[in-house]
Amino acid sequence: MSIFRTLHRSILFLFAIVVIAIITLAHFSVSKIVAEQSRIHQQSLSPALSLITEHLMKPLHVSQTLSKSKELQALMEADTIDATAVHETLQRLEKEFGFLFFIASEPARRQYNSDGSEHALVEGKVNWYFKYKDKPENAVADIGKWEDTHFYIDLKIYDDQERFLGFFGTGKSLRSFLDLFAQYKQQYGYDFIFVDADKNITLSSDPDLVAANSKFHHLADLAWYREAMENGETSVNNRLIEKDGKDFLVAEINIQPFDWTMYLLSPLSERQTALSRTFIFSIISLLVVIFALFMLIYNLLYYFKRDMQRNVQIDPLTKLPNRNKVELRYAELVDQKRPIAVILLDIDHFKAVNDTHGHNAGDHVLRQVASMLDSQLREEDIIGRWGGEEFVILLPDTTPEQAYEVAQKLRLRLANMTASTGSLALQITASFGVSYTEGDRPLVEVLARADDALYQAKRDGRNQVRVQLTHAA
Ligand SMILES: Nc1nc2c(ncn2[C@@H]2O[C@H](COP(=O)(O)OP(=O)(O)OP(=O)(O)O)[C@@H](O)[C@H]2O)c(=O)[nH]1
Numbered sequence: 001m002s003i004f005r006t007l008h009r010s011i012l013f014l015f016a017i018v019v020i021a022i023i024t025l026a027h028f029s030v031s032k033i034v035a036e037q038s039r040i041h042q043q044s045l046s047p048a049l050s051l052i053t054e055h056l057m058k059p060l061h062v063s064q065t066l067s068k069s070k071e072l073q074a075l076m077e078a079d080t081i082d083a084t085a086v087h088e089t090l091q092r093l094e095k096e097f098g099f100l101f102f103i104a105s106e107p108a109r110r111q112y113n114s115d116g117s118e119h120a121l122v123e124g125k126v127n128w129y130f131k132y133k134d135k136p137e138n139a140v141a142d143i144g145k146w147e148d149t150h151f152y153i154d155l156k157i158y159d160d161q162e163r164f165l166g167f168f169g170t171g172k173s174l175r176s177f178l179d180l181f182a183q184y185k186q187q188y189g190y191d192f193i194f195v196d197a198d199k200n201i202t203l204s205s206d207p208d209l210v211a212a213n214s215k216f217h218h219l220a221d222l223a224w225y226r227e228a229m230e231n232g233e234t235s236v237n238n239r240l241i242e243k244d245g246k247d248f249l250v251a252e253i254n255i256q257p258f259d260w261t262m263y264l265l266s267p268l269s270e271r272q273t274a275l276s277r278t279f280i281f282s283i284i285s286l287l288v289v290i291f292a293l294f295m296l297i298y299n300l301l302y303y304f305k306r307d308m309q310r311n312v313q314i315d316p317l318t319k320l321p322n323r324n325k326v327e328l329r330y331a332e333l334v335d336q337k338r339p340i341a342v343i344l345l346d347i348d349h350f351k352a353v354n355d356t357h358g359h360n361a362g363d364h365v366l367r368q369v370a371s372m373l374d375s376q377l378r379e380e381d382i383i384g385r386w387g388g389e390e391f392v393i394l395l396p397d398t399t400p401e402q403a404y405e406v407a408q409k410l411r412l413r414l415a416n417m418t419a420s421t422g423s424l425a426l427q428i429t430a431s432f433g434v435s436y437t438e439g440d441r442p443l444v445e446v447l448a449r450a451d452d453a454l455y456q457a458k459r460d461g462r463n464q465v466r467v468q469l470t471h472a473a
Helices: 003-067 070-077 083-097 127-133 174-188 223-228 268-312 323-335 350-357 359-375 400-416 443-459
Strands: 100-105 110-113 118-120 139-144 150-158 164-173 191-195 201-204 240-243 246-255 260-267 340-347 382-387 390-396 418-420 425-427 430-437 465-467
Touching: 003 139, 003 150, 003 164, 003 174, 003 246, 003 260, 003 268, 070 083, 070 100, 070 150, 070 164, 083 100, 083 110, 100 150, 127 139, 127 150, 127 164, 139 201, 150 174, 164 174, 174 191, 174 201, 223 240, 246 268, 323 340, 323 382, 323 390, 323 443, 340 350, 340 359, 340 400, 340 443, 350 359, 359 382, 359 390, 359 400, 359 418, 390 400, 400 430, 400 465, 430 443, 443 465
Parallel strands: 430 465
Antiparallel strands: 100 110, 100 164, 110 118, 139 150, 150 164, 191 201, 191 260, 240 246, 246 260, 340 390, 340 430, 382 390, 418 425
């Protein structure tokens, strides 16, 4: 297989690796962004859900459990309510569970609170009691007590004969919710709005929307809600809305036991920041990997090319520099303005070696000649295969006389060397032509002189050294 085909294949292979790496990374980046989007969504919902669980459902469940206790039933069933016992029980429960508790007794028409206060349940004055008393629901959530607005959970209590005994429940100051919402808003940036079944705003992180003095705000009072519901929509869940010049994503969560709905408004800018952070991180990782791969490929190609060039400049049979390499080395010496002696040598009657012993034996001999010649030269000398059974030697900083001596030495070594065909020993000789330049002549010109000298040596009977000088102009 040719070197170029190998190179071509390697480039294709590396290109395929890069493409696969980019596709894989792009896939992971997209997955990461989607995962991040889900995480942000989850993150926005989970605090809201824990808020509902901790501050609405827990009081409801605690009250529901307590409302079924024998102790409470006994207190509310009594013909005459024992106010002291009722207060003591409520106070104990408040201490134990951390909520305000109350009993609103139907027989006594009085409300007893765990803070020790009590008041009469008078129609026209205590509206909630008479409003819910006649409703079919057994559990309601309500906002009341206007001087210090509270969120209440009211549970109807009946005796064994299904006689209505009054309400038991728990209350929480709205102020404590506002503090809680403020904390959530600061931590997560979200706005909360709770509405009852009639879409009256019962709780909100916006203090201006919280009911005050029995006046509720309605969800439809809010421009963003009106706009979102304009085209006969029934829900604003997952809708993008604009409020105070900012974009928000709305989540709508139904709170079943109270028939309330919570609207969670999460600011898009925070989501965008978090998402773009993930996106930028993914893009940077992608670029780093692509850059690293690019550098890897670049270096691989660089070394491959260098290696290839080295191979291209080496004669495969003798492992000596080829013509190309010799020419390059000659040009370098000329650039350095060094005088150069050139020896061209040609093995005598080499055709006969091939013809008698075969081409392989000829190759074998060529390798031995190359190796012997190479071993006889200095480090800075350059020997190359010029073609066939012809070798060229560049001797930098060498006079023609010295070059002649070198050629003679090599000639004698060759003549005295016993070459092997692989199976047989044989004697060989070579003819030498020597030439010289001060370092300012093209190689072809110097070689032409050496070639002339070499053919003179051949003509003179072979196994000779002849010199033909090239003088600087
Ligand atoms: N085995 C082998 N033979 C080669 C190679 N390159 C050239 N030759 C042979 O070398 C021989 C050169 O023959 P000629 O140019 O006639 O010269 P010669 O027989 O050496 O005779 P003179 O040079 O006149 O002494 C040819 O037979 C070529 O085939 C090679 O790489 N391997």
